[in-house]
Amino acid sequence: MINSARQQRLIDEAKALLKQGKVRWIIGFEAGSLKFTTTPLITADAGDTSRLVINSFIVNNLSNFLPELEGRIGIVAKGCDSRSIVSLIQDSKVRREDVVILAVPCSGLIDLAKVEQLIGKDRDEIDAISRKDDKVIVTLAGAKREFSISEALYDNCLACELPTPQEYDILLGEPILPSNEPAAGQKKLDELKKMSPEARWQFWKKELERCIRCYACRNACPACYCQRCFVEETEPQWLLPIPHWQDNLMFQITMDIHVAGRCTDCGECQRACPVNIPLRSLTKEMYDIVADLFHFKAGMDKEALPLMTHYEQEEAEDLIG
Amino acid sequence: MEQREDWEPKIVGFLCKWCSYAGADLAGTSRRKYPANIGIIKVPCSGRVDPLFILKALRLGFDGVLVSGCHPGECHYLTGNYRARRKFAITKKFLEYLGVDPRRLQGSWVSASEGDKFAHVVTEMTKQLKEIGANRLFADDK
Amino acid sequence: MADKKINKRDIAKLPNEWCREFSVLVPSRESGTVAMTRWDGKDIGFLDWYRNTVVPPRDSFLPLIEEMFSFYKDKDGYNIELPPPKEQKQLIFGIRPCDARALAILDMTFNDGYQDPYYLGRRQNTVLVGIGCTKAYDSCFCTSLGNSPTDTTGVDLMLTDIGEDFLVEAITDAGKELLTTSSLSKATEADQARAKVSEETARQKVTRNIDIRDIAQKLRASFEDQDFWQKVAAKCISCGICTLLCPTCYCFDINDEMSKAQGVRCRSLDSCSFPIYTRMPMENPRTEKWRRVRNKVCHKYEFYPMLFDAIACTGCGRCIRLCPVNWDIIQIIESVPTGA
Numbered sequence: 143m144i145n146s147a148r149q150q151r152l153i154d155e156a157k158a159l160l161k162q163g164k165v166r167w168i169i170g171f172e173a174g175s176l177k178f179t180t181t182p183l184i185t186a187d188a189g190d191t192s193r194l195v196i197n198s199f200i201v202n203n204l205s206n207f208l209p210e211l212e213g214r215i216g217i218v219a220k221g222c223d224s225r226s227i228v229s230l231i232q233d234s235k236v237r238r239e240d241v242v243i244l245a246v247p248c249s250g251l252i253d254l255a256k257v258e259q260l261i262g263k264d265r266d267e268i269d270a271i272s273r274k275d276d277k278v279i280v281t282l283a284g285a286k287r288e289f290s291i292s293e294a295l296y297d298n299c300l301a302c303e304l305p306t307p308q309e310y311d312i313l314l315g316e317p318i319l320p321s322n323e324p325a326a327g328q329k330k331l332d333e334l335k336k337m338s339p340e341a342r343w344q345f346w347k348k349e350l351e352r353c354i355r356c357y358a359c360r361n362a363c364p365a366c367y368c369q370r371c372f373v374e375e376t377e378p379q380w381l382l383p384i385p386h387w388q389d390n391l392m393f394q395i396t397m398d399i400h401v402a403g404r405c406t407d408c409g410e411c412q413r414a415c416p417v418n419i420p421l422r423s424l425t426k427e428m429y430d431i432v433a434d435l436f437h438f439k440a441g442m443d444k445e446a447l448p449l450m451t452h453y454e455q456e457e458a459e460d461l462i463g
Numbered sequence: 464m465e466q467r468e469d470w471e472p473k474i475v476g477f478l479c480k481w482c483s484y485a486g487a488d489l490a491g492t493s494r495r496k497y498p499a500n501i502g503i504i505k506v507p508c509s510g511r512v513d514p515l516f517i518l519k520a521l522r523l524g525f526d527g528v529l530v531s532g533c534h535p536g537e538c539h540y541l542t543g544n545y546r547a548r549r550k551f552a553i554t555k556k557f558l559e560y561l562g563v564d565p566r567r568l569q570g571s572w573v574s575a576s577e578g579d580k581f582a583h584v585v586t587e588m589t590k591q592l593k594e595i596g597a598n599r600l601f602a603d604d605k
Numbered sequence: 606m607a608d609k610k611i612n613k614r615d616i617a618k619l620p621n622e623w624c625r626e627f628s629v630l631v632p633s634r635e636s637g638t639v640a641m642t643r644w645d646g647k648d649i650g651f652l653d654w655y656r657n658t659v660v661p662p663r664d665s666f667l668p669l670i671e672e673m674f675s676f677y678k679d680k681d682g683y684n685i686e687l688p689p690p691k692e693q694k695q696l697i698f699g700i701r702p703c704d705a706r707a708l709a710i711l712d713m714t715f716n717d718g719y720q721d722p723y724y725l726g727r728r729q730n731t732v733l734v735g736i737g738c739t740k741a742y743d744s745c746f747c748t749s750l751g752n753s754p755t756d757t758t759g760v761d762l763m764l765t766d767i768g769e770d771f772l773v774e775a776i777t778d779a780g781k782e783l784l785t786t787s788s789l790s791k792a793t794e795a796d797q798a799r800a801k802v803s804e805e806t807a808r809q810k811v812t813r814n815i816d817i818r819d820i821a822q823k824l825r826a827s828f829e830d831q832d833f834w835q836k837v838a839a840k841c842i843s844c845g846i847c848t849l850l851c852p853t854c855y856c857f858d859i860n861d862e863m864s865k866a867q868g869v870r871c872r873s874l875d876s877c878s879f880p881i882y883t884r885m886p887m888e889n890p891r892t893e894k895w896r897r898v899r900n901k902v903c904h905k906y907e908f909y910p911m912l913f914d915a916i917a918c919t920g921c922g923r924c925i926r927l928c929p930v931n932w933d934i935i936q937i938i939e940s941v942p943t944g945a
Contacts, residue, residue, distance in 0.1 A: 174931040174933075175744075175925065175931060175933040175935070175936060176743050176744055176925065176926065176931065177743050179931050180931070181840065181930055181931035181932075181933075182839075182840040182930055183840075184839040184840055202929070202930060206842065207839075207840075264654075264656065264742070266656075266740070266741075266742055266743050267740075334560075335560070338562075339559075339562040339563070339564065340562060341562070342560070342561060342562035343561060343562030343563070343600060344562075345562075346561055346562070348637075349637065351636075352636050352637055352638055352640075352660075354660075354669060354845070354849050354850070354874075355845070355849075356844050356845035356846045356849050356850075356876070357844050357845060357879070358842070358844035358845070358846050358929055360844075361842040361843055361844040362842055362844070362929050372515065374881050380515055380519060381522075382860050382862055382871075383858055383860055383873060383875075384670055384860055384862060384871045384873045385669055385670060385873060386670065386862075388522060388601040388603075389522075392518050392519075392522055395518060395557065395558070395561065396514065396515055396518060398557065399514045399550075399553060399554055399557065402553050410929070413929065414844070414846075414929035416638075416659060416846045416850055416927040417637065417638040417659060417660070418637050418638050419637070424561075427557065427560050428553065428557055431553055431556045431557060431560075432553060435552055435553070435556070436549065449549065450546065450549060450550065453542065453545035453546060453548070453549060454545075455535065455536075455545075457548070457549075457552075458548055458549070458551075458552035459535075459548075461551070461552050461555055461556070461570065462548065462551070462552075462570035462571060462572060463569060463570065463571045463584060463587075
C-alpha cells in the first residue's frame with residue numbers, strides 16, 4: 143500500500159519533470175518480462191512514465207547509464223545507486239546540476255537465487271514473493287512460507303550502510319535506517335578468511351575457471367567507466383582475450399583495484415554474472431580494505447576527494463618496510 | 464612440486480629513478496654485496512607503479528615484487544610516493560586476502576644515500592622468498 | 606514401431622553402459638553453474654531439477670578455448686604441431702531439443718564452403734541423446750520457431766517422459782546402435798499414446814509466443830530506422846552474455862598464446878556486443894551500441910535466413926533469462942516496425 147502510493151508519486155514527479163522540460167530523460171524501472179524481474183526504463187517520453195515501478199526487485203544500478211546520455215536526467219536511485227552517482231560526480235563523469243535524483247529509500251532487495259535455494263525450486267514455479275517488515279513471504283502452490291530477511295535478501299543489502307540516499311532532489315517515502323544484519327552480509331567473506339591462504343587461492347582459481355569473459359561484471363558496474371579497458375590494450379597486452387583462469391583472475395583483481403574507492407557495494411557485478419561467480423566476495427573485501435586503511439567510503443561524503451587523488455601524510459606505513 | 468636445491472628466487476624491483484635506483488647504484492659502486500636475485504626496472508617515480516605491473520610480474524612467474532621509492536616527504540614530484548603508497552597498500556592487502564603470501568610483494572623507502580639499506584632489503588627479501596619457495600600461483604598443474 | 610522404454614529408476618544404467626564406449630556428458634551443477642559435465646557414474650539427480658543448462662552444449666563442439674595447433678621455432682624456422690586427431694567418442698545425455706536444433710543450425714555454417722575440421726571432427730564424433738522437456742522456463746519460446754519441447758531434430762536418440770518411464774526412440778542409425786542395452790523393454794501402444802499427451806502438455810507450458818511471419822523482410826525494411834534501434838538498445842550494457850551463451854552464436858577470435866619462441870594458437874569465442882569486435886585501424890563501423898544490437902538481432906532473424914534459409918534462434922531463451930537488464934528479444938522482434 144505504501145509502496146503503491148510511493149510508486150504513484152514517482153510517476154507523477156517523473157511525468158512532471160519531463161513535461162515541464164526540467165529533464166530530457168527519465169531513468170527508472172519498469173516491470174520485466176520474466177517473473178520477479180524489473181528492467182531499466184530509459185525514456186524521453188512522458189507517456190512512458192506510467193510504467194515506472196518500485197518494488198523489491200529493482201536491482202540494477204541505474205547510475206551506470208548516466209555518462210552515456212546527453213542532457214539533464216531524472217534518475218531513480220536507491221541508497222547504493224545514489225552513492226554511485228555521488229562518486230561519478232566526484233570523478234567529474236557527471237555534473238550534479240545535470241541530474242535530478244528521485245530517491246527511493248530501500249529496505250533491501252530480494253535475492254532470487256537465495257529464494258530458489260531456500261525452496262529448492264526454480265523461480266518459474268513460485269506464485270508470489272512479497273516482503274513484510276523483516277520477513278520475506280514466498281507463495282508456492284498456494285502455500286505460504288516465511289523467511290527472515292537475512293536468508294532471502296542480497297548479501298550487499300544486508301550489509302547496506304545507506305538505505306536512504308543522502309544526496310537527492312526528491313525523496314519518495316519515509317527515510318529508512320540501516321538494517322542490523324551486517325554480519326549476515328559478511329558471512330561468505332568470513333568463511334573465506336577462515337581458509338588457509340592456499341585453499342583461498344584454489345577457491346578463486348576454481349571459481350574463475352568457469353568465467354566466460356562476457357564482461358557483464360565490468361559493464362554492469364557504474365564505477366567501471368573507462369573508455370578503453372586495460373583488457374583491450376594490445377600494446378602492451380596485459381592479458382589475452384582467451385578465457386584461461388589465470389587471466390580471468392588477473393582481470394578480476396585488476397578490476398577490483400581499479401574500482402577501489404568507487405565501489406559502493408551495490409552488488410551488481412555478482413548479480414550480472416551468468417555463471418554465479420561470487421564476485422561480491424572480492425569487491426566487498428576491497429571495500430573493507432579501503433575503509434580500514436584510509437577511512438574512505440565511496441559516495442558517502444560528496445565533499446571528499448576521490449581516493450586515489452588524495453593522501454594523508456601518515457597512513458599504511460606498516461605495510462612498507 | 465619438488466623444489467630443486469639450487470633454486471634461486473627471481474625478484475622484479477620497480478625502483479624510483481631519483482631515490483631507490485640511485486640507492487641501488489650506490490650499493491653497487493660502494494661494492495656492497497647483495498644477492499643477484501633482483502632484476503631492476505627503473506621508473507620515474509614509485510607513483511608510476513601501476514598495480515598491473517605487480518600482477519603481471521606474478522603472472523609471468525616472478526617469485527617476488529619489490530616496489531621502492533623515496534621516503535615520505537622526499538618525493539621528487541612532492542606527492543608521488545604518497546599516491547604510490549595507497550595503490551601499493553590496497554594491492555598488497557587484497558592479494559593477501561586472495562591467498563598470496565604477503566612476503567611476495569614488498570615495499571620500501573630507500574633514498575639515494577641508502578646503499579646499505581637497499582642491499583639489506585634485497586638480502587632479506589631473497590631470504591624470505593627462499594623460505595616460501597617458488598611462485599606457482601598461476602601454474603596450471605595445481 | 607520398435608520403440609523402447611526404460612523405468613526412471615533404472616535410468617543411470619544407460620550412461621553407465623554407454624560410458625564404456627563414449628565419454629558421456631550429463632547436465633550437472635558441479636562447476637558452479639549448470640553445464641554438460643563428465644558423467645560420474647551415479648548422479649542422476651539432474652532429472653529432478655534440470656530444465657536447461659546455462660552453458661549451451663555448443664561448448665562441446667565449439668569450446669570457449671580451442672587449441673588449434675602449437676608451434677615452436679628452432680634453427681630451421683617455425684614448426685607446427687597439430688593436436689592429436691581423434692579424441693574419445695562423446696555422448697551428450699540430456700540435451701534439450703532447442704539445443705540439438707541449434708547444432709543443426711551451426712552445421713550450416715561450419716559445414717559450408719569451408720569445412721571446419723575442429724567443429725566437424727567433434728560433431729562426427731558425438732552422439733546426442735535428447736530428453737524432451739516437461740517444464741519450461743518463462744523465457745522459453747521454442748514453439749514460436751517451429752520447434753517443440755519434444756522435437757527430435759538433430760538428436761540421435763530421444764527420451765520422452767511418460768510418467769514412470771521414459772519412452773526411448775531411435776532417430777538415427779547412431780541412435781539405434783545405442784538401443785542394444787538390455788535395460789530397455791518394449792514400449793506398448795499405450796506408452797506411445799502417453800508420449801503424445803506428454804508432448805502436448807509440454808507444449809502448453811511454453812507460454813511466450815512471437816509472430817515470426819515476414820520477420821526477415823520487416824527487419825530489412827527497418828534496417829535504417831535509427832529511432833527504433835536506439836530505443837530498443839537503450840538499456841543494453843554491451844556485455845557478452847546473450848552471445849557467448851547463445852547456442853547458435855559462433856563468432857570467434859584467434860590469438861597466439863606465446864612465450865619466447867613457442868606457443869599455442871587459440872580460438873576463443875568472441876561477441877558482436879563488444880565495441881572492439883569490429884574495430885579496425887582507421888574506424889569502427891559499430892561504435893554505437895544500437896548498431897551492435899541491430900547486428901545481433903538481424904544476424905539471427907535476417908542474415909541467417911538469407912544465407913541458409915533458417916532462423917538462427919531456437920527459442921531457448923538464454924539471452925532473456927541471463928541478461929542483467931532483462932533485454933528481451935521477444936519484445937524486440939514483436940516491435941519491429943512493419944516498414945510501411
